[in-house]
Amino acid sequence: MIEGFTKDYGVNRLVWFESGGSMEEAIRREKQIKKWNRQWKIGLIGRENPDWRDLALDFGFEPLKSRRIVKASGDWNRVGNGFPPPRE
Numbered sequence: 001m002i003e004g005f006t007k008d009y010g011v012n013r014l015v016w017f018e019s020g021g022s023m024e025e026a027i028r029r030e031k032q033i034k035k036w037n038r039q040w041k042i043g044l045i046g047r048e049n050p051d052w053r054d055l056a057l058d059f060g061f062e063p064l065k066s067r068r069i070v071k072a073s074g075d076w077n078r079v080g081n082g083f084p085p086p087r088e
Contacts, residue, residue: 012064013054016045 005011020026033041045052054063 013052014056015049015052015054017055 018029020029033044036044049055057063
């Protein structure tokens with residue numbers, strides 16, 4: 001696994017992505033989304049990928065070790081194994 005955010009936070013699936021017209025546009029959008037609160041980001045993912053399916057599989061990547069996501073106190077938290085997050 002690559003050093004940095006991915007390894008530090010145990011990221012193991014691609015649940016959302018967005019294409020941009022240029023590198024500059026993509027960087028602007030990334031900076032915009034980084035300012036969002038966690039709930040907004042979860043909403044963005046939920047609208048496009050409600051089952052939190054690993055989209056990397058569509059590009060031919062092998063699945064990585066899964067972790068189950070549960071919602072507690074209005075926030076998503078990783079615990080144990082399994083996926084997707086439960087629907088309310």
